[in-house]
Amino acid sequence: MITTNMDAPVPTRIEVARPFPPLTYLAPPGLQPGQRVRVKVRNAATLGVVLGPDPDPPKVKLRPVDSVLDPFPLLPPRLWELLEFAARYYGCGLAHLLPLCLPPAVEADWETLLPSGQRLGEAREAGRWDLLAEAGRAWHEGALALPGLFHRRGLRGAGLTEVRLTGQPHPARVTPAQARVIFALEGAGGALLEGPLLEASQAGASVLATLERHGLVARVRRMDLLSQKRELDEPDKRVELNGEQRQAVAAVTPGAFGVHLLYGVTGSGKTEVYLELAERTLAAGRRVLWLVPEIGLTTRLLSRLEARFPGRVAVGHAGLNATEKQADVLRLLQDDAPLFVGVRNAVLAPLRDLGLIVVDEEQEGSYKSEEHPRIHARDLAVKRGQLEGCPVVLGSATPSLESWQAANAGRYRLLRLRDRPAGVDLPTVKVVDLRESFKEERRKVVFSRQLLEGLGETLARREQSMLLLNRRGFENFWMCRACGRTFECPHCSVTLTYHKGAFRLRCHLCGYESVPPEVCIHCGAEHIRGVGEGTEQIEDQLRTLFPAARILRLDRDTTTRRGSLEAGLLAAELGEVDILVGTQMLAKGHNFPNLTLVGILNADLGLKIPDFRAAERTFQLLTQVAGRAGRAELKGRVLLQTYSPDHPAIIHAVAQDFEAFAREELPYREALGYPPFSAMSLYRSEGDTPGEALEPLRQLRLALETVPGLRILGPLEAPIARVKDRYRMQMILKAATRGPLGEAMRRAPLVPGGAVTLDRDPLSFGV
Ligand SMILES: [Zn+2]
Numbered sequence: 001m002i003t004t005n006m007d008a009p010v011p012t013r014i015e016v017a018r019p020f021p022p023l024t025y026l027a028p029p030g031l032q033p034g035q036r037v038r039v040k041v042r043n044a045a046t047l048g049v050v051l052g053p054d055p056d057p058p059k060v061k062l063r064p065v066d067s068v069l070d071p072f073p074l075l076p077p078r079l080w081e082l083l084e085f086a087a088r089y090y091g092c093g094l095a096h097l098l099p100l101c102l103p104p105a106v107e108a109d110w111e112t113l114l115p116s117g118q119r120l121g122e123a124r125e126a127g128r129w130d131l132l133a134e135a136g137r138a139w140h141e142g143a144l145a146l147p148g149l150f151h152r153r154g155l156r157g158a159g160l161t162e163v164r165l166t167g168q169p170h171p172a173r174v175t176p177a178q179a180r181v182i183f184a185l186e187g188a189g190g191a192l193l194e195g196p197l198l199e200a201s202q203a204g205a206s207v208l209a210t211l212e213r214h215g216l217v218a219r220v221r222r223m224d225l226l227s228q229k230r231e232l233d234e235p236d237k238r239v240e241l242n243g244e245q246r247q248a249v250a251a252v253t254p255g256a257f258g259v260h261l262l263y264g265v266t267g268s269g270k271t272e273v274y275l276e277l278a279e280r281t282l283a284a285g286r287r288v289l290w291l292v293p294e295i296g297l298t299t300r301l302l303s304r305l306e307a308r309f310p311g312r313v314a315v316g317h318a319g320l321n322a323t324e325k326q327a328d329v330l331r332l333l334q335d336d337a338p339l340f341v342g343v344r345n346a347v348l349a350p351l352r353d354l355g356l357i358v359v360d361e362e363q364e365g366s367y368k369s370e371e372h373p374r375i376h377a378r379d380l381a382v383k384r385g386q387l388e389g390c391p392v393v394l395g396s397a398t399p400s401l402e403s404w405q406a407a408n409a410g411r412y413r414l415l416r417l418r419d420r421p422a423g424v425d426l427p428t429v430k431v432v433d434l435r436e437s438f439k440e441e442r443r444k445v446v447f448s449r450q451l452l453e454g455l456g457e458t459l460a461r462r463e464q465s466m467l468l469l470n471r472r473g474f475e476n477f478w479m480c481r482a483c484g485r486t487f488e489c490p491h492c493s494v495t496l497t498y499h500k501g502a503f504r505l506r507c508h509l510c511g512y513e514s515v516p517p518e519v520c521i522h523c524g525a526e527h528i529r530g531v532g533e534g535t536e537q538i539e540d541q542l543r544t545l546f547p548a549a550r551i552l553r554l555d556r557d558t559t560t561r562r563g564s565l566e567a568g569l570l571a572a573e574l575g576e577v578d579i580l581v582g583t584q585m586l587a588k589g590h591n592f593p594n595l596t597l598v599g600i601l602n603a604d605l606g607l608k609i610p611d612f613r614a615a616e617r618t619f620q621l622l623t624q625v626a627g628r629a630g631r632a633e634l635k636g637r638v639l640l641q642t643y644s645p646d647h648p649a650i651i652h653a654v655a656q657d658f659e660a661f662a663r664e665e666l667p668y669r670e671a672l673g674y675p676p677f678s679a680m681s682l683y684r685s686e687g688d689t690p691g692e693a694l695e696p697l698r699q700l701r702l703a704l705e706t707v708p709g710l711r712i713l714g715p716l717e718a719p720i721a722r723v724k725d726r727y728r729m730q731m732i733l734k735a736a737t738r739g740p741l742g743e744a745m746r747r748a749p750l751v752p753g754g755a756v757t758l759d760r761d762p763l764s765f766g767v
């Protein structure tokens with residue numbers, strides 16, 4: 001029997017994404033931190049999150065909350081702890097982080113029955129939030145099943161099922177509803193996800209079932225779709241682990257926090273180790289979080305996971321639409337998928353009782369968010385492992401120097417895989433000194449003689465080549481020979497890039513574009529010249545040099561459509577491409593069995609960036625690309641064109657020797673006090689004038705000057721001083737440990753939406 005709770009509403013701190021800090025509202029007593037509510041902010045309905053009772057409410061008339069959205073906090077308690085940590089660390093609000101865990105469309109169904117036979121809604125009406133909180137705790141602990149807890153709004157049928165026309169002849173007569181389904185499918189090119197299809201055709205699931213019975217349509221689960229693309233793959237057979245792999249698995253203690261750095265060259269079998277650990281964890285009834293840098297390049301992994309753990313894998317990434325994302329998260333909340341694979345934000349996925357966290361390619365920059373909140377998924381994965389008390393495995397062939405140094409210092413445990421599988425050799429890497437080529441040919445050389453010969457030979461053997469140039473467009477910028485001036489974006493302090501196909505000069509920062517002028521915009525002279533070739537020009541030149549070759553370019557300009565990168569990679573894998581040209585998006589984790597020549601056109605491009613990580617990034621990129629060559633039975637070779645063959649990053653990349661690179665780079669970092677031997681925060685501000693951008697940072701500097709152990713650099717103009725007509729300033733905080741940086745945040749808390757933004761542990765200082 002539920003008794004009516006007559007307790008009056010209590011002042012409660014509630015955070016909304018904007019404004020911030022928290023506001024105080026009147027809310028029913030007994031609400032728990034993490035419960036979502038709807039409140040009015042300046043008369044606009046806004047999603048808010050409960051922080052707890054306000055012991056010292058403002059002495060004004062408080063507004064009540066409009067409604068409570070969750071019967072109890074939907075996030076597992078340890079995940080909520082992780083959010084609290086992340087909010088403090090990255091200087092953002094819980095309301096900014098919560099949507100990354102829980103899409104706003106995910107809502108509990110108040111009709112759900114408690115074991116006592118009461119509906120959640122009845123307890124709400126009676127004000128028994130304490131009862132609900134108790135049920136929530138039991139649910140999170142797995143002690144209470146609440147079937148049907150969630151609304152499946154917009155999720156009619158299974159959101160991850162695709163419906164396809166089978167191509168069977170239509171029967172003479174179909175019902176109007178059936179016809180609408182068929183027309184909708186035909187209009188969409190033959191296939192649609194079930195949810196959108198039913199919406200578009202205004203048909204019910206029974207109509208689909210009938211059509212399926214008649215053999216007119218087929219329903220394919222999304223996961224199976226991914227597997228079907230992999231028909232050319234070797235079957236996902238279980239591989240016998242070698243000695244090193246078994247040792248690595250044995251070194252990871254189940255059920256205890258510890259960070260393990262799994263270091264092994266490409267092809268050394270890191271995935272086998274992850275799979276074994278995942279199997280062990282699932283067998284123990286716990287859950288696995290598996291992070292990858294980019295989901296578009298991991299269809300192979302997904303099909304392997306689905307083959308090994310059928311029906312138990314859920315996927316989350318930015319490429320999914322809102323419905324699919326919602327379906328994903330619901331599967332996690334309903335405990336329907338104990339293994340979750342995803343990119344950056346998946347580190348905050350609402351899985352409970354984690355037993356293993358895998359971060360593959362841990363060095364990848366894509367784990368760090370480039371927008372507010374600027375979280376780093378790898379770092380949060382380590383923190384989450386600590387809170388959950390479970391092992392964390394970071395894997396890489398070229399670890400970040402942060403993780404490598406942590407292993408050197410004994411904070412992480414180093415697990416090595418030295419062997420490549422039998423019959424697979426490292427490719428041979430040869431340096432082509434572009435200074436020599438210049439002397440030979442007396443002009444700037446894009447394709448050296450050696451590279452042209454290599455391309456010719458590879459084509460003749462009907463094998464594949466890949467050419468990498470980390471610069472898109474046709475020509476990097478235009479310059480006037482008469483006055484020497486370049487053509488800059490009118491809104492940003494960068495030069496415009498020429499795109500020949502589109503016949504436009506484009507700004508890669510703000511998207512501004514203009515028709516290329518025929519005369520210099522500065523002096524009117526007719527001597528305009530393009531400087532610095534990009535991928536578009538490389539493709540152009542290759543078509544002239546090798547007219548019979550099938551050439552495919554993959555860069556951000558050719559892969560704007562969803563799925564186009566995957567389609568291009570698949571075509572290359574199926575052998576439909578002879579020469580693949582592209583930017584660094586070619587470097588990552590896919591496998592072309594017929595690829596035997598990799599050409600790096602200008603290995604120096606990344607070295608010129610004024611950033612202390614330039615050498616590390618260049619080394620990683622070159623090593624990764626080199627690793628693409630000759631992964632199957634065919635021996636691969638790499639031609640690396642460079643003007644600086646003596647640079648350590650180049651020398652060690654040629655030898656494919658990460659440890660030698662780290663030995664040379666780490667002392668340099670230490671001597672100059674750069675990470676991993678220090679911690680940094682980057683504060684930025686913008687304004688309509690340079691002065692307006694400078695002022696808040698100047699104030700901040702005054703507030704922080706007395707923080708012990710803190711070095712403050714700036715404020716100074718940002719490397720790109722103006723973007724989209726906004727002037728940019730920055731200030732860097734540096735300290736030997738993280739302590740003073742945290743103290744700085746306490747002393748001068750940021751106002752979200754204010755003039756100053758913070759990038760904790762910044763990876764990039766350029767943009
Ligand atoms: Zn000029």
Ligand SMILES: [Zn+2]
Nearest residue numbers: 489492507510
């Ligand atoms: Zn611009």
